[in-house]
Amino acid sequence: MKRILVLGSTGSVGKQTLDVLSGLQETHQVVGLSAHTSVDALASQARDVSAEAVCLTGAEATNELRRDIQRLPPGCRLLEGADGLVELVESTQPDVVVCSITGAAGLRSSLAAASSGAVVALANKESLVLAGHLIKEACARSGSVLIPVDSEHSAIAQCLEGQDRNGLRRIILTASGGPFRGWDSAALASVTVEQALKHPSWEMGPRITVDSATLMNKGLEVIEACHLFDVSQDKVDVVVHPQSIVHSMVEYVDGALLAQLSPPDMRLPIRYALGYPARLSSPEGPADLNRLNGLTFESPDRETFRCLSLAERAAREGGLAGTILNAANEIAVEAFLAGRLPFQEIPDVVQDALDTFPSQLDPGLQSILETDAAVRTHSTSILQPSR
Numbered sequence: 001m002k003r004i005l006v007l008g009s010t011g012s013v014g015k016q017t018l019d020v021l022s023g024l025q026e027t028h029q030v031v032g033l034s035a036h037t038s039v040d041a042l043a044s045q046a047r048d049v050s051a052e053a054v055c056l057t058g059a060e061a062t063n064e065l066r067r068d069i070q071r072l073p074p075g076c077r078l079l080e081g082a083d084g085l086v087e088l089v090e091s092t093q094p095d096v097v098v099c100s101i102t103g104a105a106g107l108r109s110s111l112a113a114a115s116s117g118a119v120v121a122l123a124n125k126e127s128l129v130l131a132g133h134l135i136k137e138a139c140a141r142s143g144s145v146l147i148p149v150d151s152e153h154s155a156i157a158q159c160l161e162g163q164d165r166n167g168l169r170r171i172i173l174t175a176s177g178g179p180f181r182g183w184d185s186a187a188l189a190s191v192t193v194e195q196a197l198k199h200p201s202w203e204m205g206p207r208i209t210v211d212s213a214t215l216m217n218k219g220l221e222v223i224e225a226c227h228l229f230d231v232s233q234d235k236v237d238v239v240v241h242p243q244s245i246v247h248s249m250v251e252y253v254d255g256a257l258l259a260q261l262s263p264p265d266m267r268l269p270i271r272y273a274l275g276y277p278a279r280l281s282s283p284e285g286p287a288d289l290n291r292l293n294g295l296t297f298e299s300p301d302r303e304t305f306r307c308l309s310l311a312e313r314a315a316r317e318g319g320l321a322g323t324i325l326n327a328a329n330e331i332a333v334e335a336f337l338a339g340r341l342p343f344q345e346i347p348d349v350v351q352d353a354l355d356t357f358p359s360q361l362d363p364g365l366q367s368i369l370e371t372d373a374a375v376r377t378h379s380t381s382i383l384q385p386s387r
């Protein structure tokens with residue numbers, strides 16, 4: 001039995017992970033779960049899998065569940081807060097930790113997972129954007145293996161497997177282009193929250209859905225790819241592929257392009273990470289090749305979707321630039337979702353932060369956390385409450 005810990009189990013990736021795991025009960029046992037404020041969903045998941053321990057990071061939510069502790073299965077421990085997440089990783093002795101918390105809030109638990117010796121199935125790309133070097137150092141010390149859950153990086157990892165890395169010419173990340181592909185700046189000026197939350201091919205949490213609409217998600221993925229595959233930014237290209245069938249490609253020096261294709265469904269990269277290094281069979285039948293015709297590729301519009309260029313700049317600068325970029329973006333997206341910032345001004349907030357805060361190479365965790373907090377305060381202060 002593999003012992004599985006799912007951090008962020010009430011989110012989009014977390015729920016799909018539990019869905020995959022429900023078909024693997026003979027080989028995989030879910031030992032722990034976490035959520036921020038979704039008390040009902042977490043308690044119900046904990047009963048379904050007979051969890052040994054759960055963690056809630058929201059203080060009010062924890063108090064609510066503590067008052068009604070019998071909602072958890074018998075013997076299930078309730079941990080609390082960011083420290084509780086780390087304790088959950090350290091105390092449940094997992095074989096695989098699925099890191100599917102959203103945003104920089106996932107960093108400390110991802111680091112704990114990387115220090116645990118377990119396989120780290122990493123959906124939380126922000127951990128790498130902020131502290132890729134620390135995550136990789138922790139893995140090297142503990143023997144943890146990092147398996148990306150992002151479909152693009154899962155595809156790339158599969159295309160790199162068993163190949164001569166000296167022969168790598170470039171990595172090509174595919175992007176759906178989001179709901180506003182082909183729009184110009186004037187059209188983007190009137191984008192509503194509802195429009196931005198309607199992704200053409202993926203159903204995801206609100207933050208990453210908006211990031212997909214601005215192309216910031218692809219930019220974060222460029223930084224993620226640089227860390228995961230030890231390449232510089234100039235070796236990572238982005239191509240828009242609206243059908244989301246080719247999940248990314250790798251080009252070798254002899255001109256060979258290797259790609260991984262499948263319908264857009266996160267359960268494939270999740271299953272790959274849960275089974276690694278084995279391939280687990282999927283309940284879906286063979287791919288319908290008729291659905292794979294009409295694949296198209298085009299260049300991204302970096303002038304209109306400036307977040308992509310800003311993230312590429314952060315990837316080149318390295319050090320704290322990823323932390324600065326991500327913190328400002330999280331604040332800007334939160335303000336957009338709350339109706340306090342126009343869609344088109346999200347890149348302005350990010351650029352302001354990158355121009356204001358100096359980067360620093362090889363920052364330690366303390367410096368990353370302090371910069372994350374300082375950028376959040378700064379970016380919040382430049383947003384007018386009346387907007």
Ligand SMILES: NC(=O)c1ccc[n+]([C@@H]2O[C@H](COP(=O)([O-])OP(=O)(O)OC[C@H]3O[C@@H](n4cnc5c(N)ncnc54)[C@H](OP(=O)(O)O)[C@@H]3O)[C@@H](O)[C@H]2O)c1
Nearest residue numbers: 008010011012013035036037038101102105123124204205
């Ligand atoms: N969704 C996808 O298809 C997809 C694909 C590739 C990569 N990813 C990456 O996977 C991660 C998760 O994305 P998602 O779409 O699944 O997000 P989501 O649906 O918003 O779920 C986020 C999860 O994290 C928890 N959470 C939120 N804020 C937290 C905090 N401050 N501290 C601790 N836990 C917190 C949430 O708990 P509550 O339910 O209590 O709020 C929930 O369980 C992101 O890094 C994203 O970029 C997602």
